[in-house]
Amino acid sequence: MMQPFTHSTMTIALVVALGGFLMGFDASVISGVVGFIEIEFALTKIQLGWSVALLTLTRVPVRAAHCRTAFVAGTCGRRAIT
Numbered sequence: 001m002m003q004p005f006t007h008s009t010m011t012i013a014l015v016v017a018l019g020g021f022l023m024g025f026d027a028s029v030i031s032g033v034v035g036f037i038e039i040e041f042a043l044t045k046i047q048l049g050w051s052v053a054l055l056t057l058t059r060v061p062v063r064a065a066h067c068r069t070a071f072v073a074g075t076c077g078r079r080a081i082t
Contacts, residue, residue, distance in 0.1 A: 023059065030055050
């Protein structure tokens with residue numbers, strides 16, 4: 001029989017949902033600011049591409065941390081079903 005949701009389960013779900021929302025918001029902010037930073041900093045197309053790519057690539061370490069946390073939680077946090 002499954003147990004009802006606990007306070008910690010709901011807290012974790014809300015934090016994960018907020019993280020996803022903020023990543024999407026971050027992408028929209030980057031997309032909206034591209035035209036302005038190109039003019040403000042007199043960037044070439046290559047420099048602009050690198051600046052957008054580097055802002056997007058900051059997500060890679062975050063995703064790696066999420067994967068590692070999920071692995072540890074999956075192996076250490078599960079209980080045997082009896």
